[in-house]
Amino acid sequence: EAQVTQNPRYLITVTGKKLTVTCSQNMNHEYMSWYRQDPGLGLRQIYYSMNVEVTDKGDVPEGYKVSRKEKRNFPLILESPSPNQTSLYFCASSLSRQGEGYEQYFGPGTRLTVT
Amino acid sequence: SQKIEQNSEALNIQEGKTATLTCNYTNYSPAYLQWYRQDPGRGPVFLLLIRENEKEKRKERLKVTFDTTLKQSLFHITASQPADSATYLCALDDYKLSFGAGTTVTVRA
Numbered sequence: 001e002a003q004v005t006q007n008p009r010y011l012i013t014v015t016g017k018k019l020t021v022t023c024s025q026n027m028n029h030e031y032m033s034w035y036r037q038d039p040g041l042g043l044r045q046i047y048y049s050m051n052v053e054v055t056d057k058g059d060v061p062e063g064y065k066v067s068r069k070e071k072r073n074f075p076l077i078l079e080s081p082s083p084n085q086t087s088l089y090f091c092a093s094s095l096s097r098q099g100e101g102y103e104q105y106f107g108p109g110t111r112l113t114v115t
Numbered sequence: 116s117q118k119i120e121q122n123s124e125a126l127n128i129q130e131g132k133t134a135t136l137t138c139n140y141t142n143y144s145p146a147y148l149q150w151y152r153q154d155p156g157r158g159p160v161f162l163l164l165i166r167e168n169e170k171e172k173r174k175e176r177l178k179v180t181f182d183t184t185l186k187q188s189l190f191h192i193t194a195s196q197p198a199d200s201a202t203y204l205c206a207l208d209d210y211k212l213s214f215g216a217g218t219t220v221t222v223r224a
Contacts, residue, residue, distance in 0.1 A: 004158075035214075042119075042204070042216040043159070058211075090158050099210045101147040101166065106158030 002027045004107035006091050012113045013081055021076045021110050023091030031094045031102070032074040033058065034066065036087040037109075043090065049074055050097055081114040088112075117142050117207055119215040126220045128195055136190040136218045138205030144183040147208035150190050152201045153217065159204055163190075195222045 004025045013019055025032065033048035035058075045058030049068040063085055065077040074093075078085060089110045094102040118141040128134050138148070144167050151159035165172045165181045165188070172179045178191040192199050202217040 040216055043214040045211065092158075098212045099146060099208060101164055101208060103149065103161035103164065104151075104159070104206075104212065106160070109156065109158050111156075 002105070004091055004093055004105050006089075006107040006110050008110060009108060010111050012115065014115055015082055016080050019078050019081060019112075021078075021089060021091075021112070023074045023076065023107060024072050025074075025091075025093040025105065026072065027093060027095075027105065028071065029093035029095055029105070030071070031097050032068065033092050033104075034064070034074070034076045035090045035092065036060065036085075037090060038087050046076070046089075048098075078112075081112075083114050086112060086114050117145075117209075117213050119205065119207060119213060121203075121205060121215040122218040126218055128220070128222055130196060130222055130224050132195055134192040134195050134199070134220050134222070136192075136203055136205075136220070138188040138190065138215055140186050140207055143209075144186065145207040145209040148179075148181055148188050149206040149208050149212070150177075150179060150188075151204040151206065151214075153204060154201050162203075164208070192220070195220075197222045197224050 007022045034046040035043040047066040049055045091107040092104040120139045149164045150162045153159040176193045180189045202219045204217045205215045207213045
């Protein structure tokens with residue numbers, strides 16, 4: 001089954017404690033991205049990757065890091081989480097880059113709470 | 116950057132009626148416009164895509180229109196069912212994908 005998986009699904013942590021949210025897709029997609037979703041603000045892109053070892057900032061990259069060492073995996077790293085990073089996070093993948101009419105496949109989401 | 120506005124209020128409709136959702140944007144028209152469905156606590160799921168040179172697209176009970184003059188897309192759910200209750204997101208697909216905040220639809224039996 002074609003899918004995007006994320007782990008963990010729920011995470012409660014404390015300010016400053018480094019964490020990683022994993023994302024994996026089994027569709028051999030080139031393009032992967034991370035979004036955060038906050039009430040009333042919609043989905044905002046954090047980082048994206050056009051292919052292995054190619055990553056770039058989205059609209060709200062501050063406080064986040066990513067890496068793309070393998071085509072299928074795109075982990076999101078919070079080096080020093082702060083309460084304003086409490087949000088619902090989604091990983092997504094598509095065949096190719098945005099702007100070419102490719103649908104996005106989203107993961108199930110990770111609800112992160114930073115206290 | 117684009118400002119995207121979807122119906123500000125939630126939509127409550129009776130089963131069998133047509134739900135009409137709006138998506139307005141402010142700047143240049145994107146090459147494509149996409150619509151997604153999102154259920155509570157789950158990731159968005161792709162529904163339909165319409166190109167800037169297409170006026171209308173249909174898929175089963177769903178219909179999307181795209182008016183680049185008005186800078187607006189309309190999303191219709193005909194013969195609505197309680198199972199259609201969800202939040203619907205529009206997304207402008209240009210050099211990047213920009214999402215609206217969504218409209219929550221509740222269909223009453």
